[in-house]
Amino acid sequence: MSTATVKPKAKAMIQDNTRCIGCRACMVACKSWNDRPEDKTDFFAGEGYQNPRDLDANNYTLITFNEVVTGEKPDWVFGRQLCMHCEHPACASACPTTAMFKTDLGPVVFDESRCIGCRACMQACPFIIPKYDYESFAPKIHKCTFCADRLEVGLEPACATVCPTGAISFGDRDDMVTEAKRRIATAPGTYIPEIYGLEEVGGTSVLHLSSVPFEKIGYITGLPKTAMPDLTHRWLRATAPVFAVLYAVFGALNWIVRRRMRRQGHEGEHT
Amino acid sequence: MNWRIRLTWWDNSLLAIMALGAVFGLVRFAAGIGSIANINNAYPWGWWVGYGIMTMIAIGAVGFTMTALVEILGVHRYHSFLRPAVLMGLLCYTSAITMLMVELGRPWKVWLVLVSWAPTSALYEVGWCAFLYLTVLALEFAQVPLERLGWSRALGILRVIYIPIMLLGVTLSHLHQSSLGTLMTLIPHKVNVLWWSDNLPLLYLFSAMMAGPALAILEHLAAARWLGFAPRMDLLAGLARIEAWVVGLFLAFQMSDLFYRGAADAMLSASWFAVSFWVEIGFGLLLPLALLLMPEVRESRRGLATACGLVLAGVLLHRLNVAVIGLRVRHWETYVPSIGEIGITLGITAAALFAFGWLARILPIHEEFSPPQTSPRPSAQPAGALQGAKGILT
Numbered sequence: 001m002s003t004a005t006v007k008p009k010a011k012a013m014i015q016d017n018t019r020c021i022g023c024r025a026c027m028v029a030c031k032s033w034n035d036r037p038e039d040k041t042d043f044f045a046g047e048g049y050q051n052p053r054d055l056d057a058n059n060y061t062l063i064t065f066n067e068v069v070t071g072e073k074p075d076w077v078f079g080r081q082l083c084m085h086c087e088h089p090a091c092a093s094a095c096p097t098t099a100m101f102k103t104d105l106g107p108v109v110f111d112e113s114r115c116i117g118c119r120a121c122m123q124a125c126p127f128i129i130p131k132y133d134y135e136s137f138a139p140k141i142h143k144c145t146f147c148a149d150r151l152e153v154g155l156e157p158a159c160a161t162v163c164p165t166g167a168i169s170f171g172d173r174d175d176m177v178t179e180a181k182r183r184i185a186t187a188p189g190t191y192i193p194e195i196y197g198l199e200e201v202g203g204t205s206v207l208h209l210s211s212v213p214f215e216k217i218g219y220i221t222g223l224p225k226t227a228m229p230d231l232t233h234r235w236l237r238a239t240a241p242v243f244a245v246l247y248a249v250f251g252a253l254n255w256i257v258r259r260r261m262r263r264q265g266h267e268g269e270h271t
Numbered sequence: 272m273n274w275r276i277r278l279t280w281w282d283n284s285l286l287a288i289m290a291l292g293a294v295f296g297l298v299r300f301a302a303g304i305g306s307i308a309n310i311n312n313a314y315p316w317g318w319w320v321g322y323g324i325m326t327m328i329a330i331g332a333v334g335f336t337m338t339a340l341v342e343i344l345g346v347h348r349y350h351s352f353l354r355p356a357v358l359m360g361l362l363c364y365t366s367a368i369t370m371l372m373v374e375l376g377r378p379w380k381v382w383l384v385l386v387s388w389a390p391t392s393a394l395y396e397v398g399w400c401a402f403l404y405l406t407v408l409a410l411e412f413a414q415v416p417l418e419r420l421g422w423s424r425a426l427g428i429l430r431v432i433y434i435p436i437m438l439l440g441v442t443l444s445h446l447h448q449s450s451l452g453t454l455m456t457l458i459p460h461k462v463n464v465l466w467w468s469d470n471l472p473l474l475y476l477f478s479a480m481m482a483g484p485a486l487a488i489l490e491h492l493a494a495a496r497w498l499g500f501a502p503r504m505d506l507l508a509g510l511a512r513i514e515a516w517v518v519g520l521f522l523a524f525q526m527s528d529l530f531y532r533g534a535a536d537a538m539l540s541a542s543w544f545a546v547s548f549w550v551e552i553g554f555g556l557l558l559p560l561a562l563l564l565m566p567e568v569r570e571s572r573r574g575l576a577t578a579c580g581l582v583l584a585g586v587l588l589h590r591l592n593v594a595v596i597g598l599r600v601r602h603w604e605t606y607v608p609s610i611g612e613i614g615i616t617l618g619i620t621a622a623a624l625f626a627f628g629w630l631a632r633i634l635p636i637h638e639e640f641s642p643p644q645t646s647p648r649p650s651a652q653p654a655g656a657l658q659g660a661k662g663i664l665t
Contacts (some may be wrong), residue, residue, distance in 0.1 A: 053603075056312060090457055096395035097380075097387040116383055117376020119315035120394050124457050128600055131312045132376065134305030139376035220460070220601075228457060232393050235453045235472050239396060239446060246442045250343050254438060257345035 010205065011106040011151060012173035013160060014180050017210045017217065018190050019167035020078040022049075022063055026159035026168060030061045033147060033158035055081055057133040057142040061159060066217040077210075079217035082159075083108060083129045083144035084197055085205035088227035091121035091130060100130075100141070106173065106205040107146035115141060126201050126223050146205065173205060180207050202227030273642075276632045281497070285625040292618010295611045299373060307611030314606035317595055323370030323616045325451055325590040327363050328401065329479040330583060333490075334360020334408055335444035336483025340513070342437055348506060351638040352487050354415060358636055359490060361408040362623040364401060369619050393453040400447030407440035415634050449476040455593050463544045463597035464534045471593070474528065477521045482586045484514045485559075485579040492576050494631060500639035508569040511578070515563035518582060522556045547588070547596050555585015 031038070036058045041051045050065035061082040068077040089108045092100045099114035100121050110121075110130075117139055122130045130143045147157035155161075160170040169179065177198065184191045196208035200223045208214070215221040276282075298307050310317040337356035340346050372378040385402065389395040410429060417426045452475030459467045468474060488507055495502035529535050538545060559581040568574030595606070633642050 054312070093391040094394065094454075094457060096389050096392045096398055097383040098389050099383075114380075114383055114387070115377060116380045117378070118374075118394060119376070120392070120454070122312065122315040123461075126458075126460055128313065132315060134308070134310070135303050136305075136376075137303055139304065223460060229391055231456045231459065231469075232453050233391060234469075235449070235456065236390060236393060236396060239390075239450075243442055243446060246445055247438055250339070250438050250441050253343045253345070254434065257342065257347075260345065261347065 009105060010173045011146075011170065012176040012205045012207060013146075013157065014169040014176050015080045015082075015206060015208045016167045016169070016183065017077070017079055017208060019165045020063065020080065021165055021167075022065060022076060022078045023164060024063050025162040025164060026080070027059065027061055027063060029158040029162040030144070031059070033150070034060055034145070036060070055129065055131055055143075057131045057140075060142065060144040064218045068212050068216045070212060077212050077217050079210070079214075079219060080208070081127075081129075081218070082206060083146065084127050084200070085144075085146050086201055086228075087203040087205070088201070088229050090124040090126060090201070090228035093229035093232065094120040094124035096120065103148060105148070105151045107148035107151060109145055109148045110141050110143065112140055124228070126228060127220055176207055180209055183209060199225045201225075274633055276629055279497075282625060282628060285621040285628070288621035289618050289625065292615050292621065295614040296373060296618065298611065299615065304374075304376065307609060307615075309606055309609040309612065311604070311606065313600040313604035314595070314598065317606055318591075318608035318612045318616065319370060319374040321591045321595040322587065323374065323619065324367045325594055326587045327367040327370065328448065328451060329475070329586050329590060330482045330486050331360045331363030331367065332444060332448060332479035333363070333483040333486040334411075335404075335441050336480050337487050338411075338437060339441050340484075343441060349510065351503070352491065352506075352510075354412075354636045354638075355490050355494065355631070356483075356487050357408060357411050358415075358627060358630060359486060361405070361412050362627055364405045364408060366619045366623045367401070368405065369622075370616065373615055373619075393450045393457070396450045397447045397454065400443045400450065404440055404443040404447065407436055407443065410436055411440065415636065419634055444479075445476060448479040449473065451475050452593075458598075461598050461600060462593060463599065464537050465529070465544055465548045466589075466593045466597045468528050468532060468534075470528050474525060474589075477517075477524060478586050478589055481514070481517045481521050482583055484510050484517065485582040488514065488575055489579045489583070492572055494637055494640070497628070498631060498637060498640045500637070502572065503639070504570060504572075507575055508566075511563050511569040511575055514579070514582070515560060518556055518560045518563065522552070522560060525552075525556075544597060547592055551585055551588040551592055554581055555588055556582075559585070 030036075039052055039058055043049060043051075050063070052059055052062070055062050061080065064079040064081060066077045066079055067074050069075070070077070085102070085106055085108045087102075089100070089102050092098075092102055092108060095101075096118060097114045097116055099111045099116075100108065101111070102108045119130075119132060119141075121141060122128075122132060130141045132141060133139045147155070147159075150157060156170045157168075160168040169176065171179070177195070180195045180198070184193055184195070190211060191209055192211065192213060194210070194214070196210070196214050196219060197204035197206050202225070208219070210217060213221075278286075295307055304310070308317070308319070310319070333356045337349065337352050341349050341353055371381070375381060384395060384398040387395065410432070414426060414429050414433075417429065449472035452471035452473070455462060455467070456469065456471050488510055491507060492502055494500075529538065538548060559578040562568045562574060562578035562581075565574070568578060598606075630636060631640070635642060
């Protein structure tokens with residue numbers, strides 16, 4: 001269902017967590033391409049060796065370190081957080097100034113010059129991705145851009161170019177969906193039969209694969225399979241007709257009230 | 272005309288709170304939102320939006336509910352409540368806009384909302400409607416000072432456009448009061464099942480309508496006390512009976528919505544959500560409803576003040592429950608409003624109260640009270656409301 005709405009050139013990325021070794025080269029590449037400052041890190045910021053605890057204004061992607069019991073022994077299972085670049089982004093639908101929008105190639109991007117700082121996108125995001133630099137005088141929304149500027153000139157996202165184990169694949173979304181399905185079908189023992197992002201909130205441009213259930217590696221699960229903006233569209237598209245009907249009804253009632261008063265006034269019964 | 276008033280200890284207390292709020296406001300603009308506020312990446316809205324914007328707009332519904340009651344439903348005996356109601360609406364919306372300017376990360380860009388086209392955004396609709404309605408409120412209220420200043424030409428124009436403008440105000444209010452709820456329908460995964468509903472727009476609209484008459488009653492009692500006139504207990508009792516209906520209908524609507532979407536079990540869960548829910552329902556709806564159904568309460572100042580105060584507190588808690596308390600993002604993330612966040616909202620609220628107290632003493636807001644040292648109001652406008660009953664006749 002979701003694949004039917006994809007624009008022809010739309011790109012996507014596979015994050016194959018079964019191939020991730022937790023080297024965090026993607027995080028480094030992301031920082032350098034997006035010019036984010038370094039963080040002071042320490043061991044055990046999150047669970048185990050994860051660093052930092054969560055995405056923030058300086059970190060647009062994050063490898064999560066999850067201790068999961070697989071078989072008989074506990075094991076590191078890595079997950080990755082980054083903007084999912086939804087096919088029907090809730091953040092963009094919530095933005096009152098269209099500062100957040102989805103490009104034809106797939107990235108959901110942020111135009112700083114149009115932002116008023118209402119943070120509706122942060123509140124709207126089902127994946128809790130957009131972050132804010134609250135300390136700044138002119139704060140910005142910070143999140144993964146899918147390296148939209150690189151995509152424009154035919155390059156891959158920075159993270160995809162550096163992964164040493166092929167955990168990050170990039171290409172047309174249709175091909176990526178096929179590829180993700182192929183991997184699950186050819187190695188059913190390695191993967192759980194689920195593509196995170198294929199149907200979540202109407203489909204996303206980042207498709208995650210895993211060896212364990214996604215809720216065990218810090219993913220937000222149980223999300224609806226339908227596009228989030230529909231929840232508000234149902235009401236908002238009624239705005240113009242409701243306005244017209246209410247104005248007419250109130251006008252008619254007011255006219256009746258005034259006529260009644262005028263009559264009462266003439267009869268001297270006005271109270 | 273005389274703009275001066277003698278400051279009472281009440282005025283001085285309000286001025287002190289305003290000064291405190293201004294200090295926090297200065298810090299916010301000098302050192303950024305992060306310097307004084309606890310809002311964070313998981314809870315980007317918090318108390319500023321829950322109280323400063325959502326609750327302020329909800330109780331600002333007093334302007335349109337009283338206008339609709341008198342001008343559209345034709346219950347003309349409440350005509351004298353119109354001027355205070357419109358002034359309160361004007362001040363509530365001004366407070367909300369002021370709050371917005373503090374809360375936005377880039378307030379100097381807020382005008383972009385008015386030159387954008389974002390029909391998918393509930394906030395876009397709220398922004399436009401609130402902006403237009405603030406203009407409507409200003410035009411409606413402008414008649415009062417213009418009358419006092421004797422600017423008859425401007426007054427004449429306002430009188431001519433009053434009815435279409437008034438209708439526009441009531442219509443816009445229906446739209447943006449509900450759109451504030453639409454805003455929250457987008458995040459079913461974050462708002463607790465007790466409060467998230469497909470019908471949040473209607474719940475927001477109806478609860479705002481419930482706040483309107485409650486604030487009108489409370490204001491009349493307060494004004495009677497501080498301006499020294501006898502409250503119109505007959506009118507208040509009637510308004511309280513209407514309020515009882517509205518509270519009862521809202522309670523029925525909220526409960527049937529819960530049962531209809533199968534979330535009633537959550538009412539009995541052992542969680543802080545359920546506690547907050549029952550405080551909202553018990554003290555904000557059931558108790559005031561029981562009080563308002565008693566004739567002796569409807570005829571007593573203290574009883575009315577208690578019942579209406581509870582209704583307003585209930586609306587505040589509803590907004591907080593939907594937008595702050597009922598929100599869970601991830602288990603390790605928390606939000607409690609900071610002193611600075613609360614300080615700024617207190618300052619804004621104190622400013623609104625101060626402005627109301629000042630204007631109520633220098634302008635003919637209340638029919639029962641004539642500002643001193645000024646000539647009596649022209650007899651052509653005896654009804655004392657926005658457009659006197661006789662003004663319609665001519």
